[in-house]
Amino acid sequence: MTVGSVFLAPFLGRVAESALLQEQVASHRLVTLLGPGGIGKTRLGYRLCDQLSEGSEQPVWSVDLAELADASVLGSAIAEAMGLPAASDQVSVEALADHIGDRDALLYLDNCEHLVDGCAELVTALLQRCGRLRVLTSSRQPLRVRGERVYPVPPMTGADARELFVDRATAALPEWSAVDEDIVDQLCAAVDAVPLAVELLATQVGVFAPDVILARVTDRVVRGGTVRGSLPRQQSVDACLQWSYDLCSEQERLLWIRASTFAGGFTIEGAEGACSGSGLAAGDVAGAIAGLVDKSVLARDAHDPTGRYRMLEIIRQYGHDRLDEAGEREVWRRRHRDYYLDLAELFERDWCGPRQKSWMDRWRPERANLRLAFDYSVSSADEAPCAMRMAAVCEHFFASTGGGGEALHWLKLALAHETGTDLERASALRIACFIANLVNDLPAAATLFDELEALAEESGDDLVRALMLYAGCVVRTWQNDVEAGARLGAEGIELLHRIGGQIGLEANLHFLRGMVLGWADQPEESAVNYRGCLDLTEPRGERWLSSYSAWGLGLDALLAGDVEEAIRLERSALEAKADFQDQLGIGLATEVLAWAAAAQRRGRDAAILLGMAESIWDAIGMSIAAMPYIARRREAGVADTRALLSGADFDDLVGLGRSLPQAEVVDIALGRRVAQPAVSAVATTLTKREREIARLVASGATNKAIAEHLVISVRTVESHVENLLRKLEVATRAQVADRLAELGV
Template sequence: METTFVGRHVEIAQVARLMRESRLVTLTGLGGVGKSRLAHRVVEESVAEFPDGLWLVELACLTDPHLLPETVADVMGLADQPARRRAEVLAEWLGPRRSLLVLDTCEHLVEAVASLVDTLLRAAPRLRVLVTGRQPLGAPGEHVYSVPPLPVEDAVALLRERAGLAAPPDGSGGEGGAAELAELCQGLDRIPLAIELAAVQLRTLPPTVLLRRLNDRYHLLTGDGGPVRHGSLRAAMGWSHELCTPAERLLWARLSVFASGFDLEAAEYVCAGGPLPAGQVLEALTGLADKSLLQREEHPTGVRLRMLDTVREFGAEWLSRLGEDSAVRGRHRDHYLRLARRCATEWPGRQVEWYGRIRAERRNLRKVFELCLADPQWSRAGLDLAGTLWFLWVCCGMSREGRHHLETALRADPGPGPERLRALWVCAWVAALQGDLAAARERLDQCRAEDPEGSVTGHVLQVEGMLALLRRDHARAVELLEEAMAWHMAKGGVLSGLLPCHALAALGLLAAGRPAEAVETLSEGQALCEVHGEEWSRAQMEYVFAWAGHVEGEASGALRHARSALASALGFEDLSLSAACVEMIAWAVTEEGDAGGGAWLLGVAQAVRDSLGLPRSGSGIFAPVREQTLTQAVKVLGGAGFDTLFAEGQGSDLGIAVKYALGEKIS
């Protein structure tokens, strides 16, 4: 539930001033003091100062520093890309933009965040960065602002607002005397999170009772002599814990294993058991939400719940005390392994739906990879998961993250087996999509060497055919892909093999000067897509149909098919295919007399390619379309006119550009 923002007027003004004076400002302070809320509020009031972009990246649940640039790029609306120097690519994209990047909760990633921020600030002179964490980054030019507890007046106002207490007209009486409330807030050290948790108790208990219990709770929760981040916050956590029913307490502890949000199905699978049967999980979830320990979020895939980081930490401590840590983490791992396999099974016919659901679980999946690869007994499960999710890495704009997980899993489990073979050919496929042909070839050679029985021969032939296409060896590509298609037809491998081969083979036939055979292959492939409910491969084939129109000089047909392919590609956030479609649309509109629109769209496509780290000239497959469009547009517009419109396209808003490319009205 969204809550109002109370107080902090002085702090907001101070941070805003610092941001005008310094390009890097870090808000520090203990957990629960309100660093994130303050940063959010400052951002809300600073929108007009950053017309070229403002992004908020939450990092509390990110554990792998290698995925930091990927996570930032994802929030910025840039899909996965193959460049190994992702930070430099982000910096180049930001370029001269007057923009703000907010990195929230960074204390566990200090070195990685400091390195990334330094790279971005050096390359993007108009970028400003606002960071929150429990310690400074130590980066060059950093200005640190220590977020203080709330002033007493703000603390009391927050307590009243959250507890639903009316403000007394004389400032002393009412449902809670001002002096008593002020004393309670002082006892809680005026920490916002502690006050919000205490407010739940205040709905049923007077402040005098809470004041008496404050010292008792402090002693109870810190009696082990262990380190304490802050007694008053732990005390407030303890009050909330005591307010919970036994079922809610147990659920709170078990929910701490989730890396981010979760749905009811996940909570029931992971957290049910023993004294908490599955049928009581929903009731306990409702109770935790009512006590402000869970936050409810509306998501396109349905209702999701999440815990604040500090609440999760408290639950994790209790889970460890209960001795259930290993068992519950194991169920968390098992749930997401099961979910991935179910998604792979149900991928036909429900692709966009499953893509949205799995993407919402990215942080939980990352945690599963981390757990599997940290335990030798589960390294094979990590390898299985990396291969099972091939459709995410290949179809859904997540190639860089997929490559990372595949390579890590292959190193962790070098033993032979079907899971390793699948991970090898999937990794080769992803590397080829990224333009890393040498790595793709290396993985294919490994796959052949480790597969004496030829159990994945069709997939090896398929990727080899793709490599031949990228090298413009069209005749060899067609030969390899036709062999792969025959193998997949015999083995029944449709989704990951037969249908992608249809699109690639048709592209090779077109490039080899055999358009009639290409159209026949596409028609057969699209009929299979209809049977199997395959949307992604259909989009690929729609693009190749557009390419056929290009080859035959039929601009209107190419435009129609390219727009159909683009609409589908955007549903999967497949920006590589999207860029190719935009370039094809640029050619078509240029052929139809709109050279200015063609030049502008080429700039749009180039910006997408740059964000993906792809070669500026395009791949061996797509380069001819781009080159022909460029030549024709320059002929009509002149070099200077083309350069101006191309540059405007590069700097345009992607959403507006997509509407234009799809032929929609732009308001």
């Protein structure tokens, strides 16, 4: 799987460079693409990722670090790219290494220059722990660690630069044709065939004739006084950026530099909210965006249904520099944060209603911008209360999508400042307590609750006390004191009802108390609380909490022996949770459906569902052992399923459930798909490329013949053969054919 940037224009040329880079990565475990901005490092790196992903099942993870301002969340960003949600506020090297394991894999870290020290430390640690991992980085400076192979990315060849210019020029003006190739070659040579500079020049053919473009850009590079770069190639890029900037209208210039405060793209609405004012009216933002798209300063992501716009990092950095020159970066970073603060507060007010899925879909592409907003807010005592006011995003979005550890990180940093009103601090402490328990950081949860308890006593405010009772219900329950948890929950519900106007909190606490009473083996009282939650949520069209209550009622039904009703309720919960992509909810519903399948003697389905649930708990860093009630039920479900299958079949089917795409297993759980026979666990560890090579080895092909057939290096073939011999547990190539036949591969 490759996670990274989506490029809207085709990759052109660079055939020799791509082949050389592939050889370098095959021969060295750490390769750094080195060069100035605009030279093409990023595109070349992602091109390699695409090539390695084609025809191979080895993991290929890519992370754009340009969006990160804080090296402390580097591990979280990598974990997110790996599909390994952050399970603590600081994702450890050990957690990443455990996920990578002994697999052939590539990790691509793009734009490392502003986080060089952090990248160097993390990459070194990963390479030491994961013997088959290879790392590719791109940076304007080397990491300078042992074993690093630096690959200086050259400018394009003359022919490649000409092809790029013609392609981008005809995209900008379809009727344009290169009537004079010599002028095009001169244009490319004037900017040292630096890809970004070539692209920027090509977009101007709709406004200027090529000879006019040549005269103007040559003048700028020669004068040099209007550019900041010291190296000739960097001066070429800066000259093109400066010229593009000069060609913009005043409103387009203002939007360019202000929009550079965004990370990971933005919508028109976001630009209107964060960039308007002082010379750029909100009503003029759409026109300015259109102008910047025409000039290739912005690109619209056609694959994003919300219509997001992105800047190349070097163009974004140019905007940053202009903000610095104007002394306005602080102003517009605050405006950026204020936009997301307003959005977060609207989200909190609107959450307990029918638009929950729309909100979750809206937040998903905004994770990088939320990071920037939190980073700005926790940077000073004066701004920290804003992070506390954004805490609802941590509770509902980050925690449910596997980013609980990162959310806890931001809340801890905000609370470390002794600012904020009692209510702001109490709200943040309640959510931090909940998330700390969720990611199994029980000591942190206890410390945070102690602070909240003292604050409630000091404050005398009823709502602050209610928030403390809510947190106490969670913390005491996770400490296995369910009696205290249930008591605090009841007090909290009563107080919230008396205060009034806190429907979301009251409903949530009804659900939590229902779960606590279930842990205490009191299913009747548990059901009363689940229904109390539904009484508050269903009339409002709310689905998030309602589906959790359906899960709880389904579990109660299963324990009461009504398996059909349990399956009906759990499937309704799972359908909603899959819609939300709520991993915690999907895991809980899948667990109960597995136990129900075992009760109906559907051993194959039960084992596959248990496997998927296991993979979710691993991914979100949640320990079933920390929830004794669920742990006991799971142990019984596993025992019942094992009794229906042979030991080998059970292990293979659980392994299948862990490895299948989640959507497929959800379909099995919902009764939409029939579970297929399990493939041998050994066979499932072979990647698509390894299976291909194994068949060629079985046919008697030599490594050289395989390399020529697959158009890869002999060294790469040798590595694959070594891996497949180990996985197939055979000593010689001659044994491969018999082993493949035995496994049915």
